[in-house]
Amino acid sequence: MPIAQPEMAQLVQQVWSGLCELNLAGLRDLTDLSFSQLRHCAPNLERLSLAYCHLTFELGPAQGSLGPQDFSCSQLSFHNLLQFVKERAGRLCGLDLSGTGLLPEAAKALAQVAGLQLKELSLRACQDLSTGAVAALCRLQSGLTSLDLSGCSELADRALLAISRGLACLQCLRLRKLQRLTDTGCTALGALRELHSLNLAECGRVSGWGLARALGSGRRAPAPLASLSLAYCSSLKVSPSSPPFPPRGWGSCNCGSEEALPRVDGQGTAVRTGLRTRGEEPGRTVLPPAPSPQPHTVGPDRGRPKGTRLAQPTGRHTPPAPGAWRPL
Numbered sequence: 001m002p003i004a005q006p007e008m009a010q011l012v013q014q015v016w017s018g019l020c021e022l023n024l025a026g027l028r029d030l031t032d033l034s035f036s037q038l039r040h041c042a043p044n045l046e047r048l049s050l051a052y053c054h055l056t057f058e059l060g061p062a063q064g065s066l067g068p069q070d071f072s073c074s075q076l077s078f079h080n081l082l083q084f085v086k087e088r089a090g091r092l093c094g095l096d097l098s099g100t101g102l103l104p105e106a107a108k109a110l111a112q113v114a115g116l117q118l119k120e121l122s123l124r125a126c127q128d129l130s131t132g133a134v135a136a137l138c139r140l141q142s143g144l145t146s147l148d149l150s151g152c153s154e155l156a157d158r159a160l161l162a163i164s165r166g167l168a169c170l171q172c173l174r175l176r177k178l179q180r181l182t183d184t185g186c187t188a189l190g191a192l193r194e195l196h197s198l199n200l201a202e203c204g205r206v207s208g209w210g211l212a213r214a215l216g217s218g219r220r221a222p223a224p225l226a227s228l229s230l231a232y233c234s235s236l237k238v239s240p241s242s243p244p245f246p247p248r249g250w251g252s253c254n255c256g257s258e259e260a261l262p263r264v265d266g267q268g269t270a271v272r273t274g275l276r277t278r279g280e281e282p283g284r285t286v287l288p289p290a291p292s293p294q295p296h297t298v299g300p301d302r303g304r305p306k307g308t309r310l311a312q313p314t315g316r317h318t319p320p321a322p323g324a325w326r327p328l
Contacts, residue, residue, distance in 0.1 A: 013040070016041045020044060021046065022038070023049040025051035028054050029054075030050075030053050031075060031076055035080060035081075046094060047094030049095075049096035050100060053100060054075065054076060055100040056077050058078075089115040089117075090115050092118070093117070093118060093119040094118065095120070095121055101128060104129060107123070107133040107137060108132075111140040116141070121141070122147075123148065123152060124148050124150045125152070126152055127151070127152060129152045135159075143169060145171045145194075147167065148174040149174065154180075155178055157185030158185075159185075160185035160186070163192075164192055165188075168193070170192050173198050176229075178200075179204055180205070182206065183207055183210030186206060187211075187213055188214065190215060199228075199229040200230055201230065204233065205235055206235060207237050
């Protein structure tokens with residue numbers, strides 16, 4: 001790389017001396033050597049993104065331990081990244097390792113770095129991430145305000161329970177495409193009192209009752225949510241006996257296609273659920289019933305004005321035959 005030359009490295013360091021955020025996402029050919037040169041040129045980094053970079057992991061002889069290795073000119077190792085995190089632990093507050101295949105042992109090693117207090121962490125599409133690793137992250141990095149675990153397919157309700165217990169300051173939570181997540185896990189969200197942005201899009205087993213119970217129950221004030229996404233939640237529905245959904249105070253709700261939302265309750269009344277505009281009262285919106293079909297008349301009654309009566313024959317009253325014209 002050009003910055004391998006001492007003169008160029010010194011010039012880059014002068015330019016990058018005030019750099020707080022560095023995004024290296026998608027650099028599949030990033031190596032230990034080039035990453036080390038870049039990080040030495042930015043001594044004041046607070047946020048780093050290595051999303052979808054090719055990160056390699058090597059375990060030591062003892063199961064679950066990470067062994068050291070020399071810097072590589074052909075690959076980017078987790079050991080090198082861990083060394084960077086240890087050096088900048090007092091300053092680093094944001095880390096994006098989405099799509100790197102982060103292993104549970106590696107996630108735990110990151111969480112255990114002395115002095116590290118992350119505020120933002122994104123681990124999208126890290127499909128090997130386990131519930132135990134998430135629990136360790138929540139316990140050791142309890143100051144997180146933003147967490148993205150979208151597409152971590154191994155996570156289910158217990159992971160959401162660990163989040164609700166360990167991250168009291170969490171403000172933004174993204175859990176897209178967690179197919180194992182159910183309404184049981186969503187009931188734990190009521191403990192996140194600072195949460196204002198929630199993304200559960202494409203969580204196919206979330207029907208909404210657990211979320212409504214956690215955040216819209218009359219027994220506790222709902223969290224001050226400003227943004228909610230339930231797009232493409234194929235099981236989303238609202239029961240007539242459930243709390244109003246979305247609860248009062250939610251500023252924005254994205255529930256996907258409105259055409260997929262109408263349903264029919266037990267009395268045959270069409271109900272539109274899931275979407276409402278700002279200022280509209282929450283609850284059910286009942287659609288007017290379809291008009292009943294008018295009887296078809298033939299013969300001399302065609303064209304007769306509505307409300308007129310047929311002349312009844314004198315004498316004994318005879319009830320009209322089935323299908324005969326009746327006044328409306």
